[in-house]
Amino acid sequence: MRIWWTLSADPSIDEALRTLHEHAATVVELHRPVCLASGRCCQFKNHDHLLAVTGLEAAWTWRNAKRDISTAAVATAEQGGVCVYLDGKLCSIHAERPTGCRTYFCDRGEGGWQATLSESLHRTITRLHDEHNVPYLCAEWNWLVKSLSSAHERGVFSKASLP
Ligand code: SF4
Numbered sequence: 001m002r003i004w005w006t007l008s009a010d011p012s013i014d015e016a017l018r019t020l021h022e023h024a025a026t027v028v029e030l031h032r033p034v035c036l037a038s039g040r041c042c043q044f045k046n047h048d049h050l051l052a053v054t055g056l057e058a059a060w061t062w063r064n065a066k067r068d069i070s071t072a073a074v075a076t077a078e079q080g081g082v083c084v085y086l087d088g089k090l091c092s093i094h095a096e097r098p099t100g101c102r103t104y105f106c107d108r109g110e111g112g113w114q115a116t117l118s119e120s121l122h123r124t125i126t127r128l129h130d131e132h133n134v135p136y137l138c139a140e141w142n143w144l145v146k147s148l149s150s151a152h153e154r155g156v157f158s159k160a161s162l163p
Pocket residue numbers: 041042051083084085086087090091092093094097098101
């Protein structure tokens with residue numbers, strides 16, 4: 001957990017993730033899937049959706065999000081089967097949301113482009129781990145956020161102590 005936290009502040013990793021997010025936006029713009037901002041992709045239980053994120057990207061998102069999240073808040077979200085960052089029907093961390101949120105739409109479109117984009121970005125993130133010798137783990141999103149929040153609450157790291 002600590003290694004993800006520390007390396008999520010590494011400028012080259014920060015730049016790589018932001019570049020990936022920009023690339024995702026470019027591809028999405030080309031295909032223009034319909035998004036009604038229904039919040040369906042963030043209501044995991046109701047829509048049988050699993051959002052998997054790597055520990056490194058989860059740490060990057062948690063660090064860059066404008067607000068801290070408590071373990072109690074994550075537990076409540078888990079009970080409701082929704083993302084802890086869902087606020088009504090909107091994402092409260094839209095600019096920092098993980099890659100998986102940028103490549104998944106209810107409107108699946110044609111040609112399987114979402115799966116292709118998602119796999120391609122995930123391969124790049126995996127390579128990023130290799131290049132920086134970062135331990136790799138891909139896990140359920142709320143669980144990762146809860147683990148990060150727990151570490152934060154136990155004083156393992158804090159936003160104030162960032163390099
Ligand atoms: S991070 Fe935002 S976009 Fe992603 S599942 Fe959560 S609320 Fe939805």
